[in-house]
Amino acid sequence: MVKMSIFVNFLVAGCGAFFGGGVRKLLSDWLNGDDKPFPVGTFVANAVGSLLIGVLLMMFQTGELTGTMNVFLATGFCGGLTTFSTFTLEVFKYFGKSKQNKAVGYWILSVVACIFFVYLGIWLDFMI
Template sequence: MIWWAAAGGMVGTIARYGLGMWAGKRLGTVFPWGTWIINISGSLLLGWLYGEFTQHNLSPALWMLLGTGFCGGYTTFSTFGYESIQLMEHKKYRRMAVYVLSSVIVGVIAAAIGYRVSYIL
């Protein structure tokens, strides 16, 4: 089963890199939009996947591929922490507070929405 997680993680990491680069070019780097978008969309996806798996009793290998692998490789808590420290070091305290609070609050809300949507679709 570890190979399923590795395969999903590889694809998730590539998706994260691509979206992060796109966001940096399109939205700028004043605010860490790339990581924010990645973590919120990953939370939404993982919430939806969790709902699907709990409702339909899907295979553990599929969970390893998509939940643990893809979502684990796609989202990035370590970069979130690093970027928060960077904002603090540059004395961007308000921006850091918005980033940290919105990442946590919106991330949990996104996971809950994804979970609920799985019951609607």
């Protein structure tokens, strides 16, 4: 039975990641571009995912969200939506173009904003 539950969670997380990754791709295509001051699509995807995971954390802890839905939404959807690897690549591209200030600024802004949005999601769940 344990092996089946691992397989089911694998499929559920994969389905969530399919949708989250699709949303991230749409955001990147829509918002990223050479004319932007920084990769807005990646930043928005990570911020929205951080906000959502804060809300989902509280919903799971209070029993409003089942284990399977948590795997689908938090692990799958938010995992597919947010992207640390793309964020890291974008920071390194700035360093490669000798844009150290932009790299450090984007790095700090992203990390601080995502932590803030997790806390905001937790707070919003308390307010609802």
